[in-house]
Amino acid sequence: MISNIKAELRKVFTVRSTYFILAFVLGLEILFGFYGSGWRVNPQDLHNPMALSDDVTAAINFVSVFVALIATLLVAHEYRYNTIMYSLTLSKRRSRVLFAKVLVISVFAIIFTLVAGTLSPLLSAWGADAHHLHFVPQTFHYGTLLWRNLFFGWGYAMAGLLIATLIRNQIGAIVALFIAPTTIEGILSLLLKRNTVYLPFSALHTVIGQGMDTYRNAITPLHAAMVFSAYLLGGGIIAWILFLKRDAN
C-alpha cells in the first residue's frame, strides 16, 4: 500500500496541471483577499467582528472546487493516457490503487484547505492595512471554523474523485464536477424547494453556511455533513465496485 501511495503522490506532483491550478487558485485568493476583501473592503465589514471569519469560508468555497479538479484529473488522466493499465498490473490489488488515491487526495485537500484558510484572513487584513483601514477586533470560533471548512474542502475533493471514478472520461468528469452543484441542483431546487438541502452539493454548501437562501438554514451544518457523507459513502461503494469490475479502459 505504501508503494501505491508513493506512486499517487508522485502522479499529483509531476504534472503541470497541478501547479497551474494551484498557482491560479493562489492568484485568485491574493486578488480576492488582499484586494477584494482588504484594499477594497466594504466599509460595513470593517465593523463586523466576523468579517475575517467569513472571508475564510468564502475562500474555501472557491478553493475547494479547484482542489476537486486536481482530484478529478488524478483519476481521469489515468484513463485518458492509458496509464491505468500500469497502475492496475503493478499493484497486487485494484482496491489499493483506489484507496491510495483517496488517501493522497484527502491529505492534499486537508493541507491545502488549511493553507488557503489561513492565508485568506491574513491577506484581507494586510490589504486593508495597506489602505490604512482597520478591522474591529475579530472573533474566530476556531473549532467550528476548522471542522466545517475542512469537511467542505475534503468533501469537495472526494466528490471530484468519485465523479471521475464513475465517469472516467476527463472532459465528462470535469463538466459533471462543474455543472452538478450549480446547474443540475439549481434546476432541481425549483422542484424540491427546501428539500434541495438533501442533494449532495447543496448539503455540502450548507455545512459552511453557503448556498441558496431557500434551503440554507433548513438543517444544521452537522446534519448537512451527515447527508453529504451518506451520498459519499453510497457513491463510494458503487465507484469501488465498478472500479473492481469494469474493464480498465
Next chain:
Amino acid sequence: MYTMLKATNLTKHYGKKVAVDNISFNIEPGKVTGFLGPNGAGKSTTMRLMLGLDNGGGSTTYDGKHLYDYDQPSKVVGILLELKAFHPTRTSRNHLKVLADAGNIPNTRVDEVLEIVGLSDQAKKRPGKFSLGMSQRLGIAAAILGQPKYLLLDEPANGLDPEGIVWLREFLKAYADKGNAVFVSSHLLSEISQMADNVIVIGKGKLIANTSVKQLVSGSVRSSIFVRSAKLDQLEKALKERKLAYEKVDGGLKLSGVKTDEVGKLAFKAGITVLELANHSASLEEVFLELTAGSEEFQTRQDKPS
C-alpha cells in the same frame, strides 16, 4: 508447479459479439512467442484478459499462480499494450519513477532502463512530443523496469526505425535467452519470423495455430521444392510414373508434399542430371494469410475501374 505462463479458456464477449473464444495456450520461458492475427482478431483483448485488465472468462497463471497472488507483480510481468501510454507533460524519468514507485522497484533502476532503450538524453524531456519510435522505447523501458520474467508486448515494433527494429529483435531474443518468456504480438510477420521460436495464431477470437515457427512454415501447403534439369521431359515422365504432382515454373518443376531426397533419388535412378534441387519454404506471411483466410474482421475490396 508450472514454470510457464498458462492461459486457460480465455473468453470475452462484447454483447453478443465474441471477441475471444475459449482460447488456451502456454508460453514457455526462454523463448520468444509470436502472437499473430488479423486486425480485430482479439490479440489485444487476449493480452488484457491475461493481465486481468478486462473481465472475462478463463484464467491465466504465471508459474502456477495468478498475478494477484504475487506480492510484487512487477517482478512477474512487464507490459506494453498501448501506444503512448504516458502523461504527455510528465517527464520520461518521472513517468518511470511513478511506475517504479507503484511496482516497489528502486528508483535507481529508472536510469538503467532509460540507458538500455537509448533514451538517457531524453530523461528530462516531456514525452508528449516524442516520435512513435521514441514512445515505443519508453514503453519498452516501462515493461522491463521490474526485470519481469514475462514480457507481454503488443506491437512493440510499431513506429521503430530499421535500426530500432534490429535493436528490439536482438534485445527480445537476449531477454528470452536469460530464461524469461517474451510474448509479442505483431503485424510485421517478417519480424516475428526472425525473432520468435513459437507462434500462436488467432482469427476472429479463435485459436488457429499454436506451434513452433519452423513447424508452422514447413507444414504449410505453400512449402514446396523446385527442381531443374537439362532433361526436363524425362524427369516429368519419371514423376508421372511415381504419381507425383508437379507444375512447370521458371524452366523447372515445382512439387508439393514431397522431400528433396525423394526427388533426388528418383532422378539418380532414372539417370537424369539435376541442375538445381531446392526447398522453397513458405514465408510466415504466406502461412499467416493461408491460416487466417476468412478470419479477417475487416475485409477489403478492390475498386473496379470505371
